[in-house]
Amino acid sequence: MNMYDYVKETPEVLKYIISERKKIFKPLVEKISEKSFDEIVFIGSGTSNNAAVTAKYFIEKVLNVKVRCEFPNLFKNYENILNKNALYIAISQTGQSRLTYEALSKVKEMNLINFSITSDLNSSISKLSDVSLDMSCGEEKVIYRTKGYSSTLIDLYLLALELGLTQGKISDKDYKEYVENLEEISNNFDKLIDISKKWYEDNKQALISRNNIFIIGTGPNLGTAIEGSLKIVETVKCVTNNYELEEYMHGPQNALSDEACMFIIESEDESKTKSQILDKYLKTKISCSYLVGKEGDIKLPCVGNKYFSALELVIPFQVISHCLSIDKGIDLAKKRFPDFDEFVGKKI
Numbered sequence: 633m634n635m636y637d638y639v640k641e642t643p644e645v646l647k648y649i650i651s652e653r654k655k656i657f658k659p660l661v662e663k664i665s666e667k668s669f670d671e672i673v674f675i676g677s678g679t680s681n682n683a684a685v686t687a688k689y690f691i692e693k694v695l696n697v698k699v700r701c702e703f704p705n706l707f708k709n710y711e712n713i714l715n716k717n718a719l720y721i722a723i724s725q726t727g728q729s730r731l732t733y734e735a736l737s738k739v740k741e742m743n744l745i746n747f748s749i750t751s752d753l754n755s756s757i758s759k760l761s762d763v764s765l766d767m768s769c770g771e772e773k774v775i776y777r778t779k780g781y782s783s784t785l786i787d788l789y790l791l792a793l794e795l796g797l798t799q800g801k802i803s804d805k806d807y808k809e810y811v812e813n814l815e816e817i818s819n820n821f822d823k824l825i826d827i828s829k830k831w832y833e834d835n836k837q838a839l840i841s842r843n844n845i846f847i848i849g850t851g852p853n854l855g856t857a858i859e860g861s862l863k864i865v866e867t868v869k870c871v872t873n874n875y876e877l878e879e880y881m882h883g884p885q886n887a888l889s890d891e892a893c894m895f896i897i898e899s900e901d902e903s904k905t906k907s908q909i910l911d912k913y914l915k916t917k918i919s920c921s922y923l924v925g926k927e928g929d930i931k932l933p934c935v936g937n938k939y940f941s942a943l944e945l946v947i948p949f950q951v952i953s954h955c956l957s958i959d960k961g962i963d964l965a966k967k968r969f970p971d972f973d974e975f976v977g978k979k980i
Contacts, residue, residue, distance in 0.1 A: 635867070635954040635964055638772050638779040639947070643821035645779055646786050646943075649768045650814055656787075657794040659763045660747060664719065665798050669745070671698045671715050675707055675735045676723035679777045679859060680784060684723060686855025687788035690939035694792040694802055704731035708738055720746040725767060725780040727755020728980045736760055749787055751780065756980045765791075774964060776866045778950045781859060785943055786814060810940075817936045817943050824932055824944055828951040831930045838920045839956055842893045843870045847949070848910070849897035850877035856897055856942045860949030867957040867964060877903055877910070890918045897945055898925025901938040924948055 649656065672691065674684035684701040691699050702711065708731060722736040727750035736757060739746045748761035751769050758764035769783035793810055796802035802810075832839075839845075845864050849857030857874040865872040875884055877896075888894075894914055898907045907923065914921035922929040924945060934944045957964055973979055 633773060635774045635776055635778060636951070638774060639825060639950050639954070640822075641770070642779045642782045643818050645769055645783055646818040646821065647815070649783060649786055649790065650811065650818065652768065653790045653794060653811075656766055656768055657791060660765060660791065661794055661798050663747075663763050664745065664795070667745070669697060669717055669719050671700065671718035673700045673702060673707075673715070673718050673720045674723060675702050675704055675720065675732055675739075677704055677729055677732060678862060679781045680723035680725065680729075680732075682855050682859040682862065683781055683784035683788060684855075685858060686785055686852055686942045687792070687939075688855075689852050690789060691792040693939070694796040695799075696801060702735070704729065704735040708735040714739070714742060714744065716742075716744060718744070720744055722746070722748045722757055722761060723750075723784060724748070724755075724757050725751050725769070725772070725777060725784070726979070727752045727757040729757070730977055730980050733757050733760060733980055749784065751783075775967070776863060776953065776964065778863070778953075781946070781950075782943060789814065789940065810937075813935070813937055813940055814943075817940055820933070820935050820944070821947070824934070824947045825951060827932060828930065828948040829955070831948065832952055832955045835922075836955065836959055839893060839952070840959055842891060842920060844889075844892040845870060845872045845895070846892055847872070847874045847895045847897065848877055848880050848907075849874070849899070849945075850903045850907075851899055851901060852939050852942045853897045853899045853945055856946045856949075857895075859946055860895070860897075863949055863953040864956070867953040867962065868960060869957075869962060869968065877906060881910070888914070888917055890920070892918065893920040894918065894922070895949075896921070896923050896928075898923050898928050899938060899945075900926065900934070900941060 688699045720739040724732045747763045749765045751767040847857040847860045861872040861874040911923040924930045
């Protein structure tokens with residue numbers, strides 16, 4: 633199994649999570665169905681944090697509570713004021729991230745409500761948390777997570793919906809419409825993968841010749857830009873960065889050069905026009921600038937609403953990460969620095 637195989641497995645996993653949502657989130661709903669909370673704090677690194685950043689705005693909309701996304705190291709060592717009325721949720725696909733474990737331990741010591749989301753309910757983080765939820769992504773042996781990212785993201789959407797329905801914060805009608813939209817997305821996934829793969833094959837020479845790749849997004853798709861750049865730097869091993877749409881125009885544009893490749897994520901919301909304007913400008917300055925969306929260079933027939941579209945718009949970056957690394961002769965089965973995790977104490 634390679635990275636692309638796991639991307640291809642994703643739609644069936646999403647369908648499974650949707651169909652089993654009542655069972656998956658039952659422990660969470662039972663634990664806090666009658667408890668009030670005014671904040672949700674997600675703790676996770678890398679892809680886990682990116683999924684939380686992406687889901688943040690939808691969760692806030694449905695549950696009407698503030699959502700914070702914390703890096704484990706900062707939370708553990710530098711956060712001094714913890715909200716006693718918050719839910720603390722640790723996310724780790726393996727359940728073995730050392731700093732996430734230690735950050736969760738800090739929460740436990742203060743007897744605050746805590747949960748975990750992992751793919752291994754026997755993992756250290758799962759056992760430490762008061763309630764552990766199954767990420768339900770199945771096995772993913774490739775360490776550069778794609779299936780796991782998408783699974784975490786839909787888990788967080790559904791977490792909000794199940795809690796919202798139970799606590800009367802969302803109507804049965806809206807709940808049903810949101811779930812139906814997620815089902816529609818999962819049924820559309822294969823088409824988006826195929827379109828992304830074809831686009832890559834048609835444009836790969838331009839990508840192969842560049843060692844600087846930048847991704848711009850905003851709103852829920854700022855998290856998409858962050859995850860996309862993480863996937864590319866992990867796999868292609870080149871310089872990458874990500875920017876919020878408006879913030880890119882306040883300084884970073886001065887480093888624009890034709891040595892770079894730019895991707896702008898076109899969300900179907902109030903930022904759409906500005907994304908298109910920036911894309912038009914960049915195309916007058918560099919030869920490798922692409923708009924990703926319904927009307928973009930990577931033209932995706934997305935069906936998700938402005939929040940759920942993040943599930944779809946990340947697909948091209950997952951496909952590019954795999955294909956570009958292969959065409960650059962990079963073996964993703966081998967870690968570039970195999971002694972790194974043990975040396976820095978990354979895992980439990």
